[in-house]
Amino acid sequence: MGTFTKRTHTCGELRASDTGKTVTLNGWVQVRRDLGGVIFIDLRDRYGKTQVVFNPGRNPGAHSIAEGLRSEYVVSVTGLVERRPQGTENPDLQTGEIDIMVERVEVLSKAETPPFQIEEEIDAGEDLRLKYRYLDLRRPPLQEALLMRHQVYQIVHSYFDSLGFIEIETPILMKSTPEGARDYLVPSRIHRGKFYALPQSPQTYKQILMVAGFDRYVQIVKCFRDEDLRADRQPEFTQIDLEMSFVDEEEIWGVVEGLLAEVFREVKGLTIPLPLPRMTYREAMETYGSDKPDVRFGLALTCVNDLVRECGFRVFSDVVTSGGVVAGFVVPGAAGFTRNQMDTLVDYTKSLGAGGLVYCRWTEKGIETAVEKFLGKGLVESIARRMGAVQGDLILLVSDTWRKAYTILGTLRLEMARRQRLIDESLVKLLWVTEFPMFEYDEAEKRYVAMHHPFTSPNPPDADRLETAPDSVRARAYDLVLNGNELAGGSIRIHDSVMQQRVFSLLGIGEQEAKEKFGFLLGAFKYGAPPHGGIAFGFDRLIMLLTGARSIREVMAFPKTASAISLMDDSPGEVDERQLRDLHIRIV
């Protein structure tokens, strides 16, 4: 008990050149193939697999132990590396030229039959895989994802270190702030009725670090947001967070582009052409219907407002008159969609919040559309021409307010691209989206909210209009977009306490509240704040895109489900009365 024969090699490293050595391997039994006489076992660790052979003629003791081995037993085997007999080599295995002829075998740990097989590809349900995460993590795809994640950590650390960035940890227990995502709260035992919040991001701390003079800060840091989840969103996730002083957008973008180029070169062997293309928010919305456009495919949007302004179809003309948008896009070769398929598409569009979907099928019989009687044949043809449609195409049109029309078209554009298989998954399309609006009007709260965050600097030429025309004020904010995913977002910050106060008051954060919630930041700004800005990467998302995983859960060791539950350890869990009492909390 307690001692075992330690490995001399891993299960992935022995080659024909090692023939004749006596070696010891430690690992898991992948599979046992019992041919009655000879028994084969594939021994697995994270480095690979090696076939070990038990021959009753050569070592009856080891052979009889091998009869009792089962999948996922942990064993130590010692034996001679031999070249496999001619014709029995396995080219699929890196170690496929050799066998270990076992002289001695120790069972280090037995294993129950696992609920699913530990193989490269499995079709087990994801809930089962999450419950037995320690088994799922034995599978090569997950091991490779976490290995790549590790490699990117190392690149990030060395890249920023080489540029003079300093890694500084910021608190996990901080103060709840009123803006942004819902906070995860931690009740204070010592201070009855008070709560810490887990950071949505270390935003305020890194700005304070700039005031403190650490002009280049970076951190790979956990962040927490108590919002509903998605395939690419988890309640806790990791950011590469950075902030720089005495810089403008160009320098930050340069640093970020350099990092991306290095990551893609090191882990994918890809050269990213720099500088990355840039697109304004407005252009992104009006061309792709998204502030994170996927530019791997076309289906660009076209506005036809001028054509339909005076038309007899009220659904179009009224929208234009009231400042909205009639726009759409062409799906090449989709004129053959059936009535049934179109009905489904119309329903889908309505489920996105649209009043309806106007479509025109350009078949060999001409352009067919239900709205021809309202628009007239000539106008229908004008629209088709404007949009660049040809025979065989399907035209989709939506009319609504600027934001709704483009947002709905953006979602529809993605959906059609998927259905028509227009997305080349091998492409890597990165771009900057710039000139975001400073504010969005929140209908539910009847007030303006910061589109990025309340510390974002307004575009200097627009700053005069902060109070008079807040809708028209652009922010010095920028997002980095990869294949339609928001990969990073940042801004040049406000470093002036007067400007910061103006923005707070526009957001409906009164002087009193500002002092309570952000007094420390405003205070810091009074003592000499350098101009500064920064950005934060969604680290998990980056790894997800690098590995081609279709969910962020595939690149995290211990993810939660869409309902924020960890099926393995069953968190969140209940706590006992005593703990609640200590925290001055009662369940209602």
Next chain:
RNA sequence: GGGGCCGUAGCUCAAUUGGUUAGAGUACCAGAUUGUCGAUCUGGAAGUUGCGGGUUCGAGUCCCGUCGGCCUCGCCA
């Protein structure tokens, strides 16, 4: 909070309009088998059809509720 899909053997799935004893593949167990590597052959065991209620002579199938998983809209500064 809304919408959609799903839940049957350890696992992945099947089961006509509600109708006999709920099947298959795989995994598992036993036997056979001395060069397999998705081993093979023979046999076996394996089910609270997520859970609770209802309708019915009869429910895996229909209805209501509930739990869980995935996707998505809102939300996510």
